[in-house]
Every structure is written in C-alpha cells, then in structure tokens.
Amino acid sequence: MNNIELIFPEIFISLSIMFLLILGVFKKDSSKIIHNISLLVLLITAVITFNETLSINPTTLFNESIIIDYLSSFMKIITLLAAFVVLLISSNYLRTFKIFKIEYPILILSSVLGMMIMISSNDLIVFYMGLELQSLALYVLATFNRDQLKSSEAGLKYFVLSALSSGLLLYGCSLIYGFTGSTNFNVISTQFNTNEYAITFGIVFILVGLAFKISAVPFHMWAPDVYEGSPTSVTLFFTMVPKIAALTVFIRFLFVPFLNLIDQWQMILVFLSIASMLFGAIAAIGQKNLKRLIAYSSISHIGYALAGLATGSNEGIQSSVIYMTIYIIMNLGFFSCLLMMKRNNIYYEQIDDLSGLSKNHPLLSISLLIILFSLAGIPPLAGFFAKFYIFKSVIEQSMYFLAIVGLLSTVVAAFYYLRIIKIMYFDEEKDSYDKDHNLWLKLSLTVSTILILMYFIFPSELIDVVSKINII
C-alpha cells in the first residue's frame, strides 16, 4: 500500500471518534473533556492535512477511488477549521439548553469525517459513502434539542427529504454505471459515449441530489424549516460546512468525468444559479425570523457560488472557492452575533429583537452592520470582492445574462439586509442583552469582522492560495 500516509487525517479522525465513544461510555460526566478533545482533534487533523497533503502533486489511492490534490486538501482544511469554530462557540448555547452532551462533538466529528471522504472521492461509491456518513450525523444533529417540537420536526423533515434526494442520486449513479461500466471518475471520463442520452439523465439525477444538499432552488424547500428548527449552533454548522463538501463534489463530478458534456450541464447550472439567486433574495424579504432569513440568504449565496461553476472554467472554480471561503467568514460573524442575543437564559432570534440594538450594544451592532453590508456585497467589504471574482469569471465567458441577473438580485437582497440594519439603527431600543459572553464567541466575532473589514488591504493573499487549484 503506497502513500497510505496521505489519508492519515481521515484515519486519525476515525480513531479519535472511536476513542471518544469509548471514553464517553466508561467515564461519567465526560462531556467537557470530550468537547475539548474533539476541538483538539479537529485542530490536529487540520495541521496534519496542511503539512502532509497540501503541497503534494495530485495522487490517487485505492485503485484511484480517492484523490488527494490541492483542491481536496484546501477544502478539508476549511471544513475542519469551520467545524472547529462551530464547536468552539457553541458550548454556552448547548449548556443553556442542557444539551451539552458527549454525542454533540462526536456527531460533528463523524459528519466532518464523512465530508472529508466526500471531498477526496474520485469514485461514485466512495462519494456516496461519505455523503451518507455525513448526512446520518446531520439528521441527529438537527434533532439534537429533542425536547423541542421544532427541532424534532426539523430532523424528521431533513431525514425524509434527504433520503429522497439520496435515492435520486443513487439512481443517477446506477445509470452512469450502467452505461459506462465503471463508478470511477477517471474511467468514466474515458468510457462514455457523448451521444448516449442516458448519461445525461444520470448527470441530471446526480445534480438534483447534489443541489438538494447545497439547498439550491428548486430543491431548497427543506432549508428554511430545518435551519429554523435546529439548535442555532447546528444551524451555523448547516449553513457552512456541508456546503463546502457538496460544492467540492460538484466541482469534481462535473469537471473530471463530464467536462466534455459541458453543453448539457451548463444550462442546468445556470438555471440553478439564477433561480437560487433570485428566489433567495425575494423570499427573504418577508421573513421575520433571523434563522429563516439566513436560510434564504444562504440559498441566494449558493446561487453565486454556482454561477462561478457554471462558467466551466478554472477561474470559475477558483472564484467559487473564494466565494465560499468569504461566505463562511461572514456567516461565522453573523451567527456569533445571533449567539450573543441572550437575556436571562433565553436566546432571541426574531428580527424585531434586534430593535435599537445600536444603543445598548454599539460594538455588537457595528460588527453586525459590517457583516450585513458585506453579505449584501457593498464595497469595500469582503463580500464585494467575493462577488467581484464571481462576476469577473462569468463575464470572461461572455455570460452577460447570468451576470446581470446576479447583480440585479444583489440589489433585491440588499433590501432585506438593509431592513435588519434599519431595525438595529433606526428603531427604538428594547432591553439590553447579556454582556458577559464566552471569550471565544467574542473572539470569533471580532476576528471575522476584522477579516471582512480589512480584506481590501490584502486581497491578493486569498487569491494566491486559491489560484493553485487546478482541475481542468
């Protein structure tokens, strides 16, 4: 077995999960220890990934069913770091709801393991295995606050609809296997016959399944309910981490075996992208709950990331990856604010609860202001650059319609971000929230705000890192 060291991160994380399970069973009141060890595991895995795999040439393992290249390593590091921060800032929230249990970090670790497998997959079977591993962990996470009706409802809804989409996805895989005789991406790319319509059907089914996972319109219906019902820390996890993995699979699946069929899938991606951007922007206007609102906003944002992929160029992929990275930072900041809206052990999540926030919490509200303007894509904040790279790659492919629709939907989207700002800054104040927050929460808010605000000073750094991604 050559190159086994390249999957050390995955091996390490699976061994840790087993160890933590056993520890949780035999040691009483171990939730705090397990929480801390999990944090350490995520960090160590990220370091191993960084050291071992980031700078190597693309290598395949296990009969080419797993690929380790720059894209996979970069996305894994982002996944691990995002999961790390989620775990870091969610402890207070979990304690308030008395769900600070050993299962929570372990489930997060398992879903991260599933995502890492997805990210590295170069084979339909491996990809499906990773997908199911992460999904099963996510179903449980959604219902984690099981005493609350909404949380159980969210988990059930997610489970049923996700199972449906997995079914579609498997059907697509079987079609592709049937007409090419292989599940391996590299083999598929050499085997298929472009005149075969069944292949197109297979691609469509798989795209539907993937679109469901990243909640692109018209497969988004679960997202608002699940995001609203799940515990806020889990919602944070949902809005960022699974999307990174699914987007990587999108990239790998479309650009490795089926680049020649770009005429077939480009239209689908353009449609998904336009529908998500517009629908996400319009539907968010009527929302009253911040978590539902961010669900629609995330639908809209995934539309922009897909617009990058729809170009079918390397620059497009890079711009999508940049977009997701910046989106994750903005989301972290937004949810840090949401987790700070606590008074007498009750968390508030309606938009009206932000009323007059700027008087009692000037620093919190200025951070939220910066994050919201950045989400709306107003320069000179990071969100603008994310959109700028996307539209640059879109226009380079002469897809003007997509660019104009995308930019117009930013204007619509600006409306609901402005509405939150209006409520924070222009309306009368309510009671103030608690001010004694967890240090990590404050830190994550500060760091994400500063990154967003100061991005324009060093815009080249992220591009330098991402420009090493070379798929085509």
Added chain:
Amino acid sequence: MNFPILSSLILLPSIGALFLFFTKSKSENKITAKYVALFTSLVNFFLSIYLWFLFDQTTSAFQFVEDRIWIKGLINYKVGVDGISILFIILTTFITPLCIISVNNSVTKRLNEFLIAILIMETFMIGVFCSLDLVVFYLFFEAGLIPMFLIIGIWGGARRVYSAFKFFLFTLLGSVLMLVAIISIYWITGTTDVVQLYELGIDTKYQNLLWLAFFSSFAVKTPMWPVHTWLPDAHVEAPTAGSVLLAAILLKMAGYGFIRFSLGLFPSASEVFTPLIYTLSVIAIIFTSLIALMQEDMKKLIAYSSVAHMGFVTLGIFTIQQQGIEGSIIQMISHGLVSAALFLCVGVVYDRMHSRLIATYGGIVTVIPKYAILFMVFTLAALGLPGTSGFVGEFLILMAAFKDNFLVAVLASLGVIIGAAYMLWLYKRVIFGKLINSELKKMIDLNKSEAFTLTCLAIPTLYFGFYPEPLINTIEVSIRDLIDTYNFSVASK
C-alpha cells in the same frame, strides 16, 4: 514626489474616524469629539490647498500618481489628479469642515457616530475623485452609500427610513450595471487602468452598451430626469450636514464621472448619445424648475433646483466644447458652494422654528437681518446673477450650447428665467412681507459659527463670480487635451 500626498488625503479622515471610534466610550465631552473631527478635516483642507499649490497647471498629464500592486495581476491601486479632478478634491475638503462646524445645532443625538460617518464619507469622496483605476473608482463610488445611508436613516426626519432605502436602492441599482461594464472592459482590453485605457481606446462596437451601463449609474447619481425622484426625499429627510454633503459633493461624482469616463473612454458612444443627454437635460432644467416653483417645503425646493442645475451641467459636458465643459465644472463647483449654503440657511431657520414650510415664515428680515443678507447672496448666486459664481458657469454652458444646438440653448435659457422666478419668490415669501406669525419675533440672528460657515461659503462664491481665472487656469489644459483626444477618436472612426 515621494510623499504620497493623495493617499494621505484619502486616509487622513479615516484615521480621524478611527480615533473618534476608540475614544468615544471614555469621553463624555462632546466638544472634544467635534474638535478632533474638525482638526482632522482642517488638516486635510490645508493639505489639499498645498496640493493645489504644487499642482502644475501647464500639463494635462496626471500628477502625484501613485501606482501600487493591489490585487496581483489584476488591479493596481492607482491614484492621481489632473486639472479636472483637483478642484473637486478641494471642494470636498472645503465643505467637510463646514459640515462639521454646522452639526452644533442640528445633530443632538449620537454626535460621535455622526462625525465618524462624515469623516468616512470624506475618505470615500476624495477617493472617487483621485482614483485612476475603474475598480478602485467603483469601490469608492459605492462605498459612499454606507455612511450616507446611515446619516439619512439615523439622524434624518420623519420619513427617514423610506428616504434612506430609496436612496440606497436607487443608487445601487444604477451602479451594478456599471460594475458589469467595468468587468467587461477588463475582459475586452485586459486592464482597468484609466490612463492605459485612454491610450488603448475601446473598440467602437462595444462602446454603446458600455456607455449606457455607465450612464445608468451616473444618471441616477446626477440625478437626471426621470430617475431624480430619490433626491428630494433624501434631501428633505437628511439632517442639514447630510443634505450639504449630498448636494455639494455626492452629486458631483456623477458629473465628474461623465467627464472622466463617458467622454474619455467612450468618445464615439458619447457622440451617439448626445441627443439623449440634451433631451434629458432640457427636460430636467424646465420640468424640475416648474416643479420647484410649486414646492411648499424649502428643502424640497432647493432639492429640485439642484436637479435643474445639474441639468445644466450635463448639458454643458456633452456640448464637448472647451467653454461647455469648463462651464460645467465651474457650475458644479459653484453649485457645491451655493447649494451647501442654501441648505445651511434652511437649517438655520429650521433649528429655530422646527419647520421647513415656506408658509411658516414671512417678514423675518427685520428680526434676523444678518441672515437675510447672507441668504440673499446665495439666492442670487443660485439664480446666476452676474458677479456670482453661478453666472460664470451658466453663461459658459449656454454659450457653448448656442454654438452647438440653438433650440436646446433657447429652452435651457428659459430654465434660467424660471430658476430666477422660484428663487426670488422663495426669498420674497420667507424674508419679506408682513410678519404674521408672532412666534417668529423670538428668532435669534445668526450665531458665530453659523455666520462663520455662511461667510466662508459666500467669499468664494463672490470671488469666483468676479474673477474665475484661478479655476479656469487650473482646468483649461486638461479639458483642451480631453477634447482633442475626443475629436481625434471620433474623427478617426
């Protein structure tokens, strides 16, 4: 030139704002905050005067250029000034301290944040006039929305939320198309550097669409009829200092953009669309002047008069003659001074009576004579009386227009008459007549800071009215060069 004077101009207000941000929780004393802001903006003003002093009027090349790699292989941070932009920079740095002095009376809550917003706004406005790269320009152009949105929304009047949203969304909608155009230019030519683009030129087959995309942004910002409707709302609801910034400087960004980008980058498209601009300008001049006649709210009246004055500016720019463009720039500078002063004048009486309705006032000339005199100066300047800066601009624009298109010029001249009508009628109704409202007798005349700001604005208004030479000398060479390039590329087509 080693000292990065333009970057200092851009950054200095932000540093002041940062300073205010960190000192705010400690110092309860509002005066300190104001002095910090005032000091910052005054330093900036003197720096810009120094810049004018160093400025070489004999060349049309960009001066004080700074060129740094910003996004590697994509965009450079490039700033520089020529004769066209330097006057706007000085206007900005001149108006900002006056705004800060004027906040005394009008802004009662959250003074610190207000000053921060104004200083950050100054950074963005100077950035717009300095930038020599399209993306950098867009960045500053759009970023200005954030502080202005907050200024209108937090410190504005009763319908502030509606106005703030309208302002933000209108402007953003116009601007996103410009972003598409900027990226397209990058794709077509491989650069967004304005100086390089001047040399390279843009293929004529793309120019019309690109011109329209830029136009959509500038037309909203100017504002031109029929997308001017955000302006009266924004002006009426904004606090005095906000209206001043909006009228004096923000509107000039679009006029500047027309000269720098529409004429400079898309000459053949400008030729094609000149009739469109003429039509819209004439409609703006006559139609909004008529609307202004009927206004009962003083701020709204001045807001509509701004639209009419900007109509002259766009008309002058697209005559594409030396006099026309010179007239437009002088008109913009003059309008910057005069409209700022008029809004301050309205602010003065509003602070005392809390009403902007013309009907509230009447006969206050005996109560507050100093105010009446200064208000008269600016009323006359607004209607373009010879001897005020307003006359120079309008006269040059109309001269150029007569050479180019007789009908347009006649119609525009008609607008001048209506302009005189509404301004004089406003003055008559507010200042003269019988003192009916007994409340008005309690009004106090201008205090020191008000008198100071208004006098500061009156001096250049009158000085440049009698002797516009310094302005014309500064802009002359750059405009001549611009027109030569323009004529060359139109002829070579």
